[in-house]
Amino acid sequence: MVKIFKKVDNSSKSETEPLLNNKKIVQPFCKKTWFILSTLVLVIIVATAVIIVISSLQPKDNPPNAGSPDRDTYNNVASGSKLSPVSIGTKQQQIRLTSVATTNGDYFKKCAPIVVCNAGDKYRSYNGSCNNLQNPSWGAALTPFYRLADAEFSDGNYTLRVQLDGKPLPSARLVGLKLFYMRDVRYSDHNNNELLVPWGQFLTHDISYYPDDIRNATTPAHLDHCFEKDKSKIPSECKAAILIPKDDPVYGPYNVSLFKFVRSATSVNFSCPLTPRTILNRNTQYIDASHVYGSDKKTADNLRTFKNGRLKSQILKNEEYCPQNPNSEFKNGPLGPSKVQFAAGDVNVNQNLAIALFQNLFLRYHNHLADEMQKVNPSWSDERVYQEIRRIMGAIIQVITYNQFLPIILGDDYMKEYGLTGPTTYDPSINSALAQEMTSGAFRAVHNIIPAKFNFMATNYSIVDEVEPSRVLLKPDLLIGNFDHMLRGFLETPGRAPQPSYNNLITNVVFKIPNLDGYSGFDLMSYDIQRGRDNGLPPYNKIRQICGLKKAIVFDDLSDLISLEDIATLKTLYSTVHDIDYLIGALLEKPRNGSMVGPSTACIIGDSFYRFKSGDRFFYNILGQPGSFTPEQIKSLEKITLSHVLCLSSNLDHIQKETFRYVDHKWMSNIKRSCRSYKLDLYPWKEN
Numbered sequence: 265m266v267k268i269f270k271k272v273d274n275s276s277k278s279e280t281e282p283l284l285n286n287k288k289i290v291q292p293f294c295k296k297t298w299f300i301l302s303t304l305v306l307v308i309i310v311a312t313a314v315i316i317v318i319s320s321l322q323p324k325d326n327p328p329n330a331g332s333p334d335r336d337t338y339n340n341v342a343s344g345s346k347l348s349p350v351s352i353g354t355k356q357q358q359i360r361l362t363s364v365a366t367t368n369g370d371y372f373k374k375c376a377p378i379v380v381c382n383a384g385d386k387y388r389s390y391n392g393s394c395n396n397l398q399n400p401s402w403g404a405a406l407t408p409f410y411r412l413a414d415a416e417f418s419d420g421n422y423t424l425r426v427q428l429d430g431k432p433l434p435s436a437r438l439v440g441l442k443l444f445y446m447r448d449v450r451y452s453d454h455n456n457n458e459l460l461v462p463w464g465q466f467l468t469h470d471i472s473y474y475p476d477d478i479r480n481a482t483t484p485a486h487l488d489h490c491f492e493k494d495k496s497k498i499p500s501e502c503k504a505a506i507l508i509p510k511d512d513p514v515y516g517p518y519n520v521s522l523f524k525f526v527r528s529a530t531s532v533n534f535s536c537p538l539t540p541r542t543i544l545n546r547n548t549q550y551i552d553a554s555h556v557y558g559s560d561k562k563t564a565d566n567l568r569t570f571k572n573g574r575l576k577s578q579i580l581k582n583e584e585y586c587p588q589n590p591n592s593e594f595k596n597g598p599l600g601p602s603k604v605q606f607a608a609g610d611v612n613v614n615q616n617l618a619i620a621l622f623q624n625l626f627l628r629y630h631n632h633l634a635d636e637m638q639k640v641n642p643s644w645s646d647e648r649v650y651q652e653i654r655r656i657m658g659a660i661i662q663v664i665t666y667n668q669f670l671p672i673i674l675g676d677d678y679m680k681e682y683g684l685t686g687p688t689t690y691d692p693s694i695n696s697a698l699a700q701e702m703t704s705g706a707f708r709a710v711h712n713i714i715p716a717k718f719n720f721m722a723t724n725y726s727i728v729d730e731v732e733p734s735r736v737l738l739k740p741d742l743l744i745g746n747f748d749h750m751l752r753g754f755l756e757t758p759g760r761a762p763q764p765s766y767n768n769l770i771t772n773v774v775f776k777i778p779n780l781d782g783y784s785g786f787d788l789m790s791y792d793i794q795r796g797r798d799n800g801l802p803p804y805n806k807i808r809q810i811c812g813l814k815k816a817i818v819f820d821d822l823s824d825l826i827s828l829e830d831i832a833t834l835k836t837l838y839s840t841v842h843d844i845d846y847l848i849g850a851l852l853e854k855p856r857n858g859s860m861v862g863p864s865t866a867c868i869i870g871d872s873f874y875r876f877k878s879g880d881r882f883f884y885n886i887l888g889q890p891g892s893f894t895p896e897q898i899k900s901l902e903k904i905t906l907s908h909v910l911c912l913s914s915n916l917d918h919i920q921k922e923t924f925r926y927v928d929h930k931w932m933s934n935i936k937r938s939c940r941s942y943k944l945d946l947y948p949w950k951e952n
């Protein structure tokens with residue numbers, strides 16, 4: 265029997281009265297029941313009042329997230345500390361970080377171009393400007409990374425940080441070796457496949473790019489002189505080179521004594537001499553598919569056919585790929601001549617096969633959607649189709665990131681705590697620019713899930729090739745003809761379990777340059793640590809404070825999150841607990857259950873993605889803006905998973921809905937869905 269309930273005004277009676285066929289049903293209701301119920305209600309009211317009074321007497325530095333697993337940690341926050349995160353709201357406690365940096369406004373006061381915006385624009389600008397109408401340059405390409413805390417340099421402005429006792433920091437290579445050498449322990453993650461890696465990198469290239477210092481383009485050659493006997497001949501760039509210890513198990517036998525490290529370009533390269541060193545992000549700092557289209561109009565126009573909204577492409581072995589870049593500086597890259605150098609919205613498209621695969625997937629997806637949209641709206645111009653698909657692509661990358669990727673990296677609890685779920689309310693006071701602490705620190709900690717090898721898999725799941733990253737640096741030729749093999753390999757291989765170390769190859773022999781005398785190589789971890797120092801990242805202990813974790817006074821205070829064994833090694837490397845590099849602390853922290861990262865990483869990632877969502881006027885589920893999607897369009901977009909993109913842009917025919925989930929093809933193949941079931945419904949875009 266169906267009961268329909270309707271609110272009635274007469275409060276002397278029960279609040280809701282069941283109606284059936286609009287007739288009142290008389291409920292049996294005796295006086296005794298009425299008495300018991302009202303007594304019960306009275307008791308509840310009194311008890312609640314007592315609880316409220318008691319809790320209001322508690323000190324104000326209560327844990328922002330009482331009841332969560334982080335409760336103890338938050339209890340340790342010094343009360344009133346300027347660096348403490350703030351929790352807001354009562355129903356769903358949310359954590360907000362407050363930047364304590366003093367320099368975030370400098371560029372905008374001194375160097376930002378004057379931008380005139382049209383508040384009614386439906387589409388994003390190419391370079392991200394005019395997203396925030398009060399601060400039109402916020403988040404635009406070629407504006408500074410945001411800082412949560414002031415930069416830390418030993419001279420305040422430029423020179424790499426030193427330890428509290430004045431000694432130089434330990435060599436980045438030495439730190440990596442002592443803590444992580446041959447520590448590849450928990451190899452496989454049987455919940456997730458390897459696809460998290462190319463997605464993580466693809467997402468990174470949407471929001472971040474800072475090239476090496478172009479004023480010092482000759483630096484690598486300079487660095488050959490770092491060991492001159494005549495000290496006056498040693499170039500100043502050597503101060504940032506990464507020293508390799510003599511007893512290095514990999515490089516020692518070849519007498520390789522340093523990694524050539526080139527510092528990043530700063531605002532000085534762009535005629536804006538700010539101090540301290542200020543790094544400009546070359547890509548738009550919104551999740552807006554700028555790596556597909558470009559972060560400026562010239563790049564975007566070069567990638568367009570100007571017909572039917574399509575992007576330029578080339579056909580190789582009967583398949584569609586990104587267009588060739590005839591001007592690529594890597595046609596004769598470190599691995600020898602390369603016939604294939606792709607052009608895309610981000611210059612790093614050819615860095616390795618995984619990112620090249622994803623740039624190509626999204627190029628294909630754009631063209632597929634453009635064709636479909638033209639069918640739905642035959643009268644639309646090339647411009648209209650192109651802009652509408654560009655807008656949809658940005659939205660799809662957001663949907664996949666927030667619905668599929670972040671819940672795995674952060675876990676559901678952090679997702680809720682940092683306000684990364686559900687509808688979005690636009691807040692123009694939020695600058696969504698990418699934090700330096702994120703791009704040079706927290707997000708790089710996810711380098712720990714990069715696998716040592718990429719498997720190429722045939723349709724029968726047999727592995728036809730295993731490719732080490734060192735074979736694919738800046739030379740994506742191998743992708744041609746292997747597109748589906750590579751994609752299948754990522755989908756069908758369990759991921760590398762998150763762990764403190766990076767894989768052994770990427771820290772030792774990746775990007776090995778063959779045919780050179782001696783031995784030359786690259787260590788991603790050394791570079792990540794050094795990049796943090798190059799960009800003036802605050803050390804780990806400072807980030808702990810920003811994140812509301814306990815400030816350590818002595819090394820042993822780290823035992824709340826780091827093992828005693830690792831603390832013992834840290835003591836041999838750093839003079840004090842205040843000197844530890846952020847990335848190192850981030851990697852050593854024990855992740856919270858259900859998350860892949862530790863609290864000080866989750867905090868910076870959580871804050872960043874909160875700002876990318878609430879500070880982006882064009883975020884896909886913000887309503888009431890000229891660029892907003894309609895509720896029907898949002899519904900259609902929210903049905904999208906990465907599996908849609910993979911199905912439509914490859915020859916794979918069955919993919920699971922939870923795209924990043926590892927599905928053992930032997931036992932669980934029935935979880936996979938036919939690619940025919942994945943289709944973006946463009947009907948809500950149909951115009952009469």
Ligand code: HEM
Nearest residue numbers: 461464465468472473474616618703707708710714791795
């Ligand atoms: C095959 C996989 C990957 C490779 C080979 C790779 C390699 C690199 C390299 C060489 C750099 C520049 C290092 C420097 O000189 O500073 C870098 C930067 C970075 N990577 Fe990765 N990475 C991969 C995947 C990922 C993933 C999965 C993430 C995160 C989820 C990530 C996040 C970052 C970030 C945030 C930066 C700095 C951003 C920038 O350069 O603008 N990477 N990566």
Ligand SMILES: [Ca+2]
Nearest residue numbers: 470548550554
């Ligand atoms: Ca972007």
